[in-house]
Amino acid sequence: MARGKFITLEGGEGAGKSTHLAALAPRLRAAGLEVVVTREPGGTPGAEEIRRLLVEGPVARWEPETEALLHYAARMEHVAKVIRPALAAGRWVISDRFADSTLAYQGYGHGLDRAWIARLDALMLGGFRPDLTVILDLPVKTGLARAAARRKGGNRYEQMARVFHARVRKGFRAIARREPKRCVLIDASRDLDAVRRAIFNAVAHRLRIDLE
Numbered sequence: 001m002a003r004g005k006f007i008t009l010e011g012g013e014g015a016g017k018s019t020h021l022a023a024l025a026p027r028l029r030a031a032g033l034e035v036v037v038t039r040e041p042g043g044t045p046g047a048e049e050i051r052r053l054l055v056e057g058p059v060a061r062w063e064p065e066t067e068a069l070l071h072y073a074a075r076m077e078h079v080a081k082v083i084r085p086a087l088a089a090g091r092w093v094i095s096d097r098f099a100d101s102t103l104a105y106q107g108y109g110h111g112l113d114r115a116w117i118a119r120l121d122a123l124m125l126g127g128f129r130p131d132l133t134v135i136l137d138l139p140v141k142t143g144l145a146r147a148a149a150r151r152k153g154g155n156r157y158e159q160m161a162r163v164f165h166a167r168v169r170k171g172f173r174a175i176a177r178r179e180p181k182r183c184v185l186i187d188a189s190r191d192l193d194a195v196r197r198a199i200f201n202a203v204a205h206r207l208r209i210d211l212e
Contacts, residue, residue: 004034004087005207006129008098010175011136012168013158014146015188016195017096020136023196024203027211028092036086039096040074044081047074055155064110068117071102072124079128098130100175100183105157108171109164132206134199135176136188140165 007024009017021037028035041051050070054062062070075098086093099121107114140162147158176185184202188195204211 002090004089004091004093005131006083006087007092007094007203007207008100008130008133009094009096009136010098010100010104010133010172011188012104012138012140012143012165012172014143014148014150015136015138016146016192017136019192020134020196020199021094021096024199025094027200028094028203028209031209031211033209034089034091036082036091036093038078038082038093040078040098040101041071042074043078043083043095047077050074050077055157057156059156059159061156064106064112067110068102068106068112068120071106072120075099075102076124079125084128095130098133099125100133100135100172103175104168104171108174109160109168111167129182131182132203133175133179133183134202135172135183135185136195137169137173137176137185138187138189140169142189 009021011017018039025035025037040047041054042048050073054067054070054074083093083095102121103114103117106112107117144158144162144165151158173185176183184206186195186198186202190198200211203209
């Protein structure tokens with residue numbers, strides 16, 4: 001049985017990851033694929049408990065290093081119990097966030113040593129990477145406004161300073177430049193249909209699948 005493909009959607013707050021993931025999954029299923037939809041932090045009962053620790057509470061709840069370690073603790077559960085088994089069974093996995101978010105948020109956003117994060121990633125994941133990462137890019141002001149309209153008060157990350165989110169956006173754009181074979185950067189400030197078409201086209205072209 002052929003191994004499935006692993007697709008991640010990344011981007012800052014309000015970029016539309018969940019919305020576009022919800023559109024991509026049925027499109028892949030219509031192409032005859034078995035699809036697993038998941039998210040980070042989360043994806044397993046234990047990882048969802050860690051998610052609550054990360055997204056709830058005051059902004060200063062954790063040190064940046066603690067945040068990174070919590071994200072990787074949840075990620076290990078997620079990879080071991082959901083992602084790897086699904087891929088081995090030939091299913092395609094689409095995740096709302098993965099390891100790039102830790103690099104962007106804790107590395108660029110909080111200013112952690114990115115070499116330290118790379119060592120942590122190598123230790124925990126051993127080079128495991130998505131087959132395709134779609135990075136949804138839009139101005140910070142627009143993204144935060146969308147997030148605020150969606151959820152009153154916002155989660156812990158949404159409440160962080162705008163300069164933090166500007167660094168996160170810079171991080172995602174840097175990741176896209178550094179790994180162009182894996183990543184595709186999409187302008188998420190356009191209307192939903194245009195962004196959706198761009199995502200479908202990227203998946204079809206990069207992973208060689210007919211989504212017409």
